[in-house]
Amino acid sequence: xxxxxxxxxxxxxxxxxxxxxxxxxxxxxxxxxxxxxxxxxxxxxxxxxxxxxxxxxxxxxxxxxxxxxxxxxxxxxxxxxxxxxxxxxxxxxxxxxxxxxxxxxxxxxxxxxxxxxxxxxxxxxxxxxxxxxxxxxxxxxxxxxxxxxxxxxxxxxxxxxxxxxxxxxxxxxxxxxxxxxxxxxxxxxxxxxxxxxxxxxxxxxxxxxxxxxxxxxxxxxxxxxxxxxxxxxxxxxxxxxxxxxxxxxxxxxxxxxxxxxxxxxxxxxxxxxxxxxxxxxxxxxxxxxxxxxxxxxxxxxxxxxxxxxxxxxxxxxxxxxxxxxxxxxxxxxxxxxxxxxxxxxxxxxxxxxxxxxxxxxxxxxxxxxxxxxxxxxxxxxxxxxxxxxxxxxxxxxxxxxxxxxxxxxxxxxxxxxxxxxxxxxxxxxxxxxxxxxxxxxxxxxxxxxxxxxxxxxxxxxxxxxxxxxxxxxxxxxxxxxxxxxxxxxxxxxxxxxxxxx
Amino acid sequence: xxxxxxxxxxxxxxxxxxxxxxxxxxxxxxxxxxxxxxxxxxxxxxxxxxxxxxxxxxxxxxxxxxxxxxxxxxxxxxxxxxxxxxxxxxxxxxxxxxxxxxxxxxxxxxxxxxxxxxxxxxxxxxxxxxxxxxxxxxxxxxxxxxxxxxxxxxxxxxxxxxxxxxxxxxxxxxxxxxxxxxxxxxxxxxxxxxxxxxxxxxxxxxxxxxxxxxxxxxxxxxxxxxxxxxxxxxxxxxxxxxxxxxxxxxxxxxxxxxxxxxxxxxxxxxxxxxxxxxxxxxxxxxxxxxxxxxxxxxxxxxxxxxxxxxxxxxxxxxxxxxxxxxxxxxxxxxxxxxxxxxxxxxxxxx
Numbered sequence: 001x002x003x004x005x006x007x008x009x010x011x012x013x014x015x016x017x018x019x020x021x022x023x024x025x026x027x028x029x030x031x032x033x034x035x036x037x038x039x040x041x042x043x044x045x046x047x048x049x050x051x052x053x054x055x056x057x058x059x060x061x062x063x064x065x066x067x068x069x070x071x072x073x074x075x076x077x078x079x080x081x082x083x084x085x086x087x088x089x090x091x092x093x094x095x096x097x098x099x100x101x102x103x104x105x106x107x108x109x110x111x112x113x114x115x116x117x118x119x120x121x122x123x124x125x126x127x128x129x130x131x132x133x134x135x136x137x138x139x140x141x142x143x144x145x146x147x148x149x150x151x152x153x154x155x156x157x158x159x160x161x162x163x164x165x166x167x168x169x170x171x172x173x174x175x176x177x178x179x180x181x182x183x184x185x186x187x188x189x190x191x192x193x194x195x196x197x198x199x200x201x202x203x204x205x206x207x208x209x210x211x212x213x214x215x216x217x218x219x220x221x222x223x224x225x226x227x228x229x230x231x232x233x234x235x236x237x238x239x240x241x242x243x244x245x246x247x248x249x250x251x252x253x254x255x256x257x258x259x260x261x262x263x264x265x266x267x268x269x270x271x272x273x274x275x276x277x278x279x280x281x282x283x284x285x286x287x288x289x290x291x292x293x294x295x296x297x298x299x300x301x302x303x304x305x306x307x308x309x310x311x312x313x314x315x316x317x318x319x320x321x322x323x324x325x326x327x328x329x330x331x332x333x334x335x336x337x338x339x340x341x342x343x344x345x346x347x348x349x350x351x352x353x354x355x356x357x358x359x360x361x362x363x364x365x366x367x368x369x370x371x372x373x374x375x376x377x378x379x380x381x382x383x384x385x386x387x388x389x390x391x392x393x394x395x396x397x398x399x400x401x402x403x404x405x406x407x408x409x410x411x412x413x414x415x416x417x418x419x420x421x422x423x424x425x426x427x428x429x430x431x432x433x434x435x436x437x438x439x440x441x442x443x444x445x446x447x448x449x450x451x452x453x454x455x456x457x458x459x460x461x462x463x464x465x466x467x468x469x470x471x472x473x474x475x476x477x478x479x480x481x482x483x484x485x486x487x488x489x490x491x492x493x494x495x496x497x498x499x500x501x
Numbered sequence: 502x503x504x505x506x507x508x509x510x511x512x513x514x515x516x517x518x519x520x521x522x523x524x525x526x527x528x529x530x531x532x533x534x535x536x537x538x539x540x541x542x543x544x545x546x547x548x549x550x551x552x553x554x555x556x557x558x559x560x561x562x563x564x565x566x567x568x569x570x571x572x573x574x575x576x577x578x579x580x581x582x583x584x585x586x587x588x589x590x591x592x593x594x595x596x597x598x599x600x601x602x603x604x605x606x607x608x609x610x611x612x613x614x615x616x617x618x619x620x621x622x623x624x625x626x627x628x629x630x631x632x633x634x635x636x637x638x639x640x641x642x643x644x645x646x647x648x649x650x651x652x653x654x655x656x657x658x659x660x661x662x663x664x665x666x667x668x669x670x671x672x673x674x675x676x677x678x679x680x681x682x683x684x685x686x687x688x689x690x691x692x693x694x695x696x697x698x699x700x701x702x703x704x705x706x707x708x709x710x711x712x713x714x715x716x717x718x719x720x721x722x723x724x725x726x727x728x729x730x731x732x733x734x735x736x737x738x739x740x741x742x743x744x745x746x747x748x749x750x751x752x753x754x755x756x757x758x759x760x761x762x763x764x765x766x767x768x769x770x771x772x773x774x775x776x777x778x779x780x781x782x783x784x785x786x787x788x789x790x791x792x793x794x795x796x797x798x799x800x801x802x803x804x805x806x807x808x809x810x811x812x813x814x815x816x817x818x819x820x821x822x823x824x825x826x827x828x829x830x831x832x833x834x835x836x837x838x839x840x841x842x843x844x845x846x847x848x849x850x851x
Contacts, residue, residue: 304726306726326725326726326727326728327728327729327730329728330727330728331728336726338726343720343722343723344720344722344723344726345723345726346720346723347715347716347719347720347723347724347786348719348720349719349786349787349839350715350716350719354712354716358712358716358723358724358727358729359727359728359729361709361712361713365708365709368708368709368710369707369708369709370707370708370709370711370712399842412727
């Protein structure tokens with residue numbers, strides 16, 4: 001048996017009142033891809049911080065490349081060949097790819113002038129990019145790259161530091177299916193070159209596909225280790241949540257009614273030459289699938305009045321309406337739950353209470369004065385009905401977990417009797433347990449007669465909870481799929497521009 | 502007061518206000534001990550009459566800062582409004598009771614123009630108001646009755662509606678306290694300042710408009726998506742700053758019984774300093790009215806105290822600058838801490 005490159009033995013980490021990790025053991029061999037899965041809060045981040053040398057473990061030891069250590073420093077971790085590719089990329093968009101890769105380590109020329117040797121910079125960066133199969137040049141500005149390409153730059157940077165273990169934290173969460181496939185190909189290539197990889201992901205299909213071994217964390221403990229042959233999504237989910245996941249899809253209580261939202265030849269400024277027509281019916285969840293860049297978010301923005309319409313007509317409950325601002329959309333009972341809740345959905349340093357009533361000040365104020373009792377009552381009601389886990393509605397929204405934050409965003413609209421809800425990536429960054437709760441809420445809302453339009457890049461989610469799916473491709477609707485026609489294959493073939501089978 | 506602090510967006514305000522009040526008290530004690538004739542009724546009177554309008558300016562300045570902007574033009578608005586009052590009264594011979602609302606309207610409009618530049622032309626608040634600073638000051642010279650009508654230079658404004666603002670109340674005498682100690686007379690401008698404080702504080706912390714201000718400053722994008730008319734909120738914030746500048750201008754004109762082209766020059770910096778010292782975060786969304794008002798009086802107490810100690814003017818300016826630096830540093834510290842606490846809480850929650 002080959003000596004593992006990294007071995008973690010009996011690592012524990014306690015914070016006052018919390019045991020973030022207890023007695024975790026795992027190892028990574030040279031050229032091995034280890035999947036690390038677990039719900040949010042299972043201890044993945046703490047473990048990664050320990051490997052990065054940022055956090056000191058309370059007990060246990062780390063054996064890195066044959067050297068035994070009780071804890072790592074950031075410098076030791078780097079020297080030991082550990083590199084991170086984080087969810088949030090740390091790149092300078094105003095600089096070129098090569099400059100980003102060698103930032104702080106630029107080759108110099110010109111003697112005392114110490115000028116940056118641009119030519120040498122690009123010469124050194126190019127082989128790294130070739131190694132990764134990148135389709136862009138070393139002198140491209142990073143700002144011009146897609147997210148997936150930026151990730152390759154991060155990986156190239158890791159390689160330039162002679163990394164031998166690359167830890168990827170949710171690398172595919174913002175990637176489209178094709179981009180994900182390409183990234184996984186890069187992972188395979190790195191593995192064949194002897195680089196070890198720890199892959200952290202919520203997308204179990206990827207782990208199934210790419211990992212040689214999977215370590216499952218739950219509540220700070222290592223609850224399972226699966227070898228290649230045993231890696232299956234259901235097994236991982238069962239270990240992660242400690243119970244079997246019920247099948248996601250729930251039938252609507254009633255067959256869907258008449259259309260609540262109709263788009264007739266709607267043109268957006270994103271792709272004005274492509275008219276979009278679709279209906280969202282009362283009591284149905286219409287999934288809107290497509291690759292990133294297919295125009296789904298742009299369509300949602302136009303429906304919500306964030307971008308001007310370039311043509312066509314929006315009808316709500318049969319009546320043509322002019323939606324020129326979010327305020328107008330809200331006036332018609334059409335609400336958006338945005339993709340990036342921290343940036344556009346929440347006031348993080350406002351209490352939950354004020355976040356819930358933010359959009360419904362009309363009913364929570366009298367003569368312009370805020371009615372705090374009414375506000376408290378509404379927030380409490382939403383807290384109970386949505387099961388927002390918090391000691392009080394006075395807690396700041398920023399202090400909640402992702403799933404609970406999403407519930408607060410939802411609560412804001414639920415207190416206002418929605419007719420149509422547009423969800424943009426409803427469960428991004430939300431852990432498995434809370435995901436199911438949010439799906440349950442969506443179904444409960446549709447059963448109350450709300451029409452739901454759900455944009456999602458998560459195939460499992462689209463297939464799992466939609467009653468019907470519209471697939472977009474390059475700004476147009478490539479096709480609709482009914483419940484019984486739904487499959488990953490059917491959606492993908494529409495999304496890449498093939499006609500519905 | 503408890504309900505004033507219900508919004509936890511200003512969760513640090515209570516401690517920041519307490520710290521400021523303590524610092525204010527310490528300053529007073531320091532000068533009482535070290536500066537000759539500081540602990541007298543006339544010092545209190547000077548403070549009230551000389552810094553009430555600064556406090557009003559600072560409270561007005563807080564609104565643009567709360568929506569992540571800044572208004573450099575309020576000193577110029579003071580000058581412009583002062584000159585409008587001068588012209589209307591001495592050239593136009595308009596009665597004071599008409600001039601008062603016109604002056605307030607002019608100030609609010611000048612402020613609203615700033616807001617429109619920021620919102621609709623998407624200019625950086627710093628640049629937009631730097632431009633209007635120059636423009637309003639230039640306009641003040643252009644409409645100056647002193648230049649247009651020779652001979653008016655030495656004519657004082659005598660309209661009782663205008664000069665009446667410079668009135669003092671013998672509050673101590675009414676209460677019978679003057680028999681015991683030498684009590685300061687309370688200027689009307691201080692009473693106006695208190696009224697402005699109460700109105701703006703209630704507006705900010707208990708009304709829907711105030712909530713919209715905090716929401717817009719706290720997260721512009723989320724506020725917009727929640728259907729708040731963020732553009733109108735921002736314009737209103739600048740208009741309020743202009744309105745406060747107009748009130749300050751009226752107080753100053755009443756005091757000097759005239760207006761000069763340079764009236765209010767440089768006051769924007771004192772107002773910004775007082776607002777920041779008063780805990781209005783330059784990052785937006787955090788702050789209330791108590792801090793800026795007290796911040797203005799703190800600066801005033803320091804200036805009066807140093808003057809009594811015989812400290813030269815330029816040293817006073819250095820000290821004021823140092824205090825502003827300390828206040829900005831403290832503001833940074835608080836927001837870093839707030840960030841850290843949120844992150845810690847969020848990590849624990851997941």
